Amino acid sequence: MKREGGHWRNNFELESENASRRFRAFVRYNDAFNENFSVGIDYVPADEPGTVPLLRCNGPHGGTKIHEHHNQTHIHSIDAQDINDGVKVLRVIEETNKYSSWEEALLYFFDRANISNAEEYFPTIKTKLPDIFKDLP
Amino acid sequence: MSDYITDISNAVAEQFNHRFRLIEKRPNIFQIYLPFYHEDGDMIEVYIDLRNAPEIPSESTTIRISDFGMSLMRLSYSYEIDTPNKEKIFNRILLENGLRGEQGHIVYDAEMRSLYPGLMQFCQTVAKICNMRQFKREVIDSLFFETLDEFIFEKLNRFRPEKAVIPIPERDDIEVDYQFIPNGHPVFLFGVKDSASARLATIGCLEFLRNDLKFKSIIVHEDFDKLTKKDRNRLTRACDKQFTSLDDFISNAEKFLAREA
Missing domain, CATH: 3.30.1460 (Yope Regulator; Chain: A,)
Structure with missing residues (x-):
């Protein structure tokens, strides 16, 4: 992770197993408030400019429209109607208790986004958080 | 109340x-x-x-x-x-x-x-x-033709611009984006923002030459460096003058067209 301004960051590129689709993922956490973090993935279309956001795992950074005064880890995703309408915004929000730190969110994200070789690039994360893997398939 | x-x-x-x-x-x-x-x-x-x-x-x-x-x-x-x-x-x-x-x-x-x-x-x-x-680029990209159009009709009116002109009447598949008439001969302008428009501009200029039209051709690029080397070479051989960016055209168009007058 690299510090830039008021936050820490990393980006990584992904592709589908048959190499036909490309994706871009990012990890961010706030320097002053580490609990304000985000781990997300965008789809990178081959035949048009720009990207399509797909998923973002957030920390408890403040309220949301579903819970104005409630500080809870939550996940943003996009629905098919928005994609069809060209609305590239992750408007679907679900609260979650699957993680409580950015490292746990990253592990959850690897599983949720079905990233098959994450350990090759993040070898130490499993050893730091062995308990997380108790219930994972 | x-x-x-x-x-x-x-x-x-x-x-x-x-x-x-x-x-x-x-x-x-x-x-x-x-x-x-x-x-x-x-x-x-x-x-x-x-x-x-x-x-x-x-x-x-x-x-x-x-x-x-x-x-x-x-x-x-x-x-x-x-x-x-x-x-x-x-x-x-x-x-x-x-x-x-x-x-x-x-x-x-x-x-x-x-x-x-x-x-x-x-x-x-x-x-x-x-x-x-x-x-982001894909949003700005879509403003290229709007900005070009605005500039031409606001600042180059004295050169009598016309939009979407078909120089060879029998070839309605070959259209220029703009035509100016600073003197007796037309100046044709193509806006180029990608490979497809670069190739259409190349085909257009070559057809006009083949048909012995008296004209000059200008290309205004959205981003010259974005094109492949082959597209750039083909266009360079076919046209008379290129502006490598919209900013370049905006800065120099008036002087260029005035020299043609």
């Missing part, structure tokens, strides 16, 4: 009051929950930093409002401020709205007596910053 207005007033006051909360995030740093949201439904993150505030506040006490870097962090999910132009736009948004950037944090020092308008100003500006992603 005055009862109605009173009811509206009371409703707004009550709703604003109920939709506000202060939470201590760290000692002397409070997150203020306000009903302002990003497009994805996340609340805009606003903090009150009292670490350097005096013990006893007064109406003139300065209260620091800050985002603690959250706005630029959020923006970085899909957009990077990584060029001098983007930094200039970012700094201009801050300046025009009375805010400052400090090591990645956006801050505003409001007096206690005007804390409410200060918070409103802060939230509006954060929303503008977070919407800088609208300046």
